[in-house]
Structure formats: C-alpha cells, structure tokens
Amino acid sequence: MIHIGKRNSNFEQTVDGWVEVAIRSRPHLFRTLVSALPGVYPLNVMNSLTRLSANGIVSAKTTLPLLQDAKRRSLKTNGISQDKLPVPHPVDFDWRFAPTATRALSRISQSLGKRIACLGTPSVFANLNKSRSSSNSHYFDRCDASINFFKSIGLLNVDRLDCFRDFPPSSQFDVIVMDPPWYEDEYKAFMWMASQLVHVNGFVVLVLPPLGTRPNVTLERSCVLEWGERLGMNLVHLSEGCLPYMTPHFELNSLHNAGIYCELGSWRRGTLAVFEIQQRRRVSRPPNTSKCEWDEAVCLGTRFRFKRRRAFGLVDLRLDTIVKGDVLSSVSRTDPVRPAVDVWTSGNRVFGCEGPTQLYKLFSRLISSPRRASVDLSEGGPHHEFEAVRQLVSLAKHEKLERDRGCYTPCIVS
Numbered sequence: 001m002i003h004i005g006k007r008n009s010n011f012e013q014t015v016d017g018w019v020e021v022a023i024r025s026r027p028h029l030f031r032t033l034v035s036a037l038p039g040v041y042p043l044n045v046m047n048s049l050t051r052l053s054a055n056g057i058v059s060a061k062t063t064l065p066l067l068q069d070a071k072r073r074s075l076k077t078n079g080i081s082q083d084k085l086p087v088p089h090p091v092d093f094d095w096r097f098a099p100t101a102t103r104a105l106s107r108i109s110q111s112l113g114k115r116i117a118c119l120g121t122p123s124v125f126a127n128l129n130k131s132r133s134s135s136n137s138h139y140f141d142r143c144d145a146s147i148n149f150f151k152s153i154g155l156l157n158v159d160r161l162d163c164f165r166d167f168p169p170s171s172q173f174d175v176i177v178m179d180p181p182w183y184e185d186e187y188k189a190f191m192w193m194a195s196q197l198v199h200v201n202g203f204v205v206l207v208l209p210p211l212g213t214r215p216n217v218t219l220e221r222s223c224v225l226e227w228g229e230r231l232g233m234n235l236v237h238l239s240e241g242c243l244p245y246m247t248p249h250f251e252l253n254s255l256h257n258a259g260i261y262c263e264l265g266s267w268r269r270g271t272l273a274v275f276e277i278q279q280r281r282r283v284s285r286p287p288n289t290s291k292c293e294w295d296e297a298v299c300l301g302t303r304f305r306f307k308r309r310r311a312f313g314l315v316d317l318r319l320d321t322i323v324k325g326d327v328l329s330s331v332s333r334t335d336p337v338r339p340a341v342d343v344w345t346s347g348n349r350v351f352g353c354e355g356p357t358q359l360y361k362l363f364s365r366l367i368s369s370p371r372r373a374s375v376d377l378s379e380g381g382p383h384h385e386f387e388a389v390r391q392l393v394s395l396a397k398h399e400k401l402e403r404d405r406g407c408y409t410p411c412i413v414s
C-alpha cells in the first residue's frame with residue numbers, strides 16, 4: 001500500500017511539473033491547458049491546479065480563471081460520437097478515435113499491405129469500408145454489438161474473437177491494426193493474437209497510452225515493447241500523442257459528475273507504434289485475468305450490460321443505488337466500486353441488482369416482443385419485475401436524450 005501511495009505522489013509531482021510548464025504560455029481556456037499535456041485526465045489537471053496554487057507555486061490569479069472555465073457549461077456539445085456504430089460501452093473500454101486518427105490509421109495500414117485485420121478497431125474498419133478498395137479488410141472484436149452492426153449493414157468480413165479465449169482464425173494478414181484497452185494484460189493478449197494472424201514480414205500497427213495516462217504507464221509501455229520482442233516483433237516506428245480520441249458518453253458523464261462541464265475537444269491522444277514481424281515465436285498466450293461475463297440488451301440505443309450471475313430463490317429485480325447520482329465517477333479499471341456493479345449503462349450509470357441475469361432475460365424478452373411481455377408483466381407479474389423494467393426504460397429514454405443533446409443531466413430512477 002505504501003508503495004502505491006508513493007508512486008501516485010510521484011505521478012502527481014510529474015503532472016504538476018507538466019502543468020507548471022504548460023501554464024507559462026498563459027492558456028486562457030481549461031481545454032487549451034489540457035490539450036497541451038500528454039493525455040492527463042482532466043480531473044487530475046484540476047487537482048494539479050489546486051495543488052500548485054495551494055503550495056504557492058502558481059498564483060491563484062492564474063489558476064482560478066482556469067478552474068472556473070472548467071466548470072463553465074459550454075453551449076457547444078462536447079462531441080459525443082454520433083457515428084452510426086453502437087454507442088461505446090465502458091465495459092469494453094471502448095474509446096473511439098476522432099476522424100483524423102481513423103483516417104491516419106487507415107492510410108498507414110494501407111501503405112503497409114493489402115490484407116488488413118482490424119482488431120478492436122471498429123472506426124478504422126468502418127472507414128476502410130467507405131471505399132471499395134477495402135474489400136481486403138476484416139474486423140475482429142469481442143463486442144457483439146459492433147459485430148452485429150457491421151453485419152446489419154452488409155459487411156460480412158467480421159468475426160467475433162476474444163483475444164483471451166478464442167482460437168486464432170486460420171486466415172493470415174499483411175497488417176493488423178489494433179487498439180486494445182489500455183492495460184498491460186489486454187496488450188499482451190491482443191499482441192499474442194496479432195502474432196498468430198500476421199505473416200512473417202507483415203506489420204502490427206498499435207496504439208499505446210500517452211505518458212500522462214496514469215502512474216507507471218512508462219513501465220507498462222516498456223513491458224508491452226518487451227512482450228513484442230518475445231513474440232518476434234521489432235518496433236520500427238513510434239510517434240508520441242498523434243492519434244486523437246473522442247470523448248465517449250460514459251466519460252462525459254463521469255467528467256460532469258466531477259464538475260467539469262467545459263468543452264474539452266479531443267484532448268486524449270494515443271501514441272502510434274508500428275512493429276514488423278521478423279519471425280514467429282512459440283509463446284504461450286497470457287491468462288485471462290477478467291472473471292466477469294456480461295450479457296447485453298439495447299433499448300432506444302442505450303446499451304445495458306448485466307453481470308452474468310444466477311441468483312437462487314426469490315429475488316428482487318429492482319435496481320439498487322450503489323453510488324450517489326448513479327454515475328460512476330471514474331472510467332478506470334481500478335475504481336473500487338466496479339466489483340459491486342451488476343447493471344451498467346452506456347452512459348456509465350451503475351447499479352446493484354439481486355438477480356442481474358433474471359433481469360436481463362426479462363428485459364430482453366420485453367424488447368423482442370413488447371406486447372406479449374408487457375401483458376405478462378401487468379397481468380400477474382410481481383410488482384418488483386414491473387418496477388425494474390420501468391427503471392430500465394426510464395434510463396434508456398434519459399440516456400437517449402443525453403446523447404441527442406450532447407450533455408449530461410441528472411436522472412432519478414428509483
């Protein structure tokens with residue numbers, strides 16, 4: 001524990017150093033300051049401004065207007081992605097690229113080879129398929145919602161593939177373009193899968209987290225590069241912070257929850273790494289560290305994830321409040337509330353539930369044949385079932401409104 005605390009305070013000092021330097025060019029807007037930093041989470045930037053001022057390093061005359069600007073509600077929307085792909089869900093750690101990054105990755109991949117596999121990169125696959133020249137691209141992902149979306153628009157070169165669990169497909173590609181969730185285990189599993197999918201002398205185009213992402217990210221990145229070497233991959237190119245992301249609905253809600261309302265633009269910028277495959281080495285696949293499985297139901301475009309967990313006996317299906325305001329205040333995998341979440345919306349609203357799998361089944365039945373299910377519910381179904389479904393429908397409506405307006409609004413479901 002002491003060790004972790006020490007590391008975090010080192011990180012705070014590093015962030016304070018970056019902020020102190022960035023402030024010298026006198027940014028007027030909070031977003032300008034955040035954009036000048038190497039992908040530091042806006043809440044950490046706010047905390048740094050407060051610290052610098054409290055420690056007398058930067059005057060309150062400089063920090064206060066920036067802190068006030070962060071809290072100013074912008075009239076412009078914060079740019080929730082309105083492309084046609086399903087709204088990103090926090091369980092998938094699905095941060096989508098901004099269009100400039102999507103185009104850059106498409107261009108780079110096409111310059112490196114013809115047969116391209118998009119592994120966990122739905123935006124790149126969508127972009128490659130805008131033009132006819134892309135019939136050689138293939139999409140692999142664990143997320144059923146994105147897979148089904150592409151199939152529904154007639155793109156059939158798509159397959160469900162979980163990098164931790166599934167057998168590698170037999171097809172071979174010239175280039176793999178991938179953006180794993182930004183955690184070491186996920187990188188290892190994705191890179192292992194890529195090493196099975198790409199032929200020798202082919203390329204892996206990978207996005208790495210920028211240096212300001214969290215404490216220890218430098219160490220994590222070196223582990224990823226070493227893992228690449230073990231797999232026979234040779235790093236041939238690295239460009240820091242050149243791939244901008246959009247802010248997903250779930251993160252926007254967390255930021256608003258933390259009191260940051262201003263327009264932030266594409267402040268998060270990933271680092272581009274390109275590897276050439278020199279040889280294929282036999283290395284065993286890293287173990288799956290995630291024990292949770294989730295089922296999904298979609299209502300009015302709002303995605304609900306239900307933890308796969310059977311409950312026995314009589315259970316109350318109503319959603320329980322587990323955090324104030326229902327929105328999870330962070331988007332990090334280490335958030336201590338995460339293990340208690342049974343039902344999770346794409347807008348980052350989280351709830352406990354005694355029978356999440358039963359609720360999933362009930363809700364899916366209702367969505368697929370609303371008339372029959374609503375009759376069942378109103379004519380004899382237990383009151384708590386009726387109530388739970390009412391809660392879910394009101395959440396779905398509420399989050400649809402948020403997405404349409406591009407802003408967070410408080411929602412009372414209980």
Ligand SMILES: C[S@@+](CC[C@H](N)C(=O)[O-])C[C@H]1O[C@@H](n2cnc3c(N)ncnc32)[C@H](O)[C@@H]1O
Nearest residue numbers: 092094095096097120121122123142143162163
């Ligand atoms: C950080 S997002 C990348 C999205 C990308 N930036 C884009 O805009 O196209 C991570 C992606 O990896 C997928 N994913 C997460 N874990 C996975 C796994 N174990 N196997 C395969 N895909 C996975 C998610 O569903 C999501 O599409």
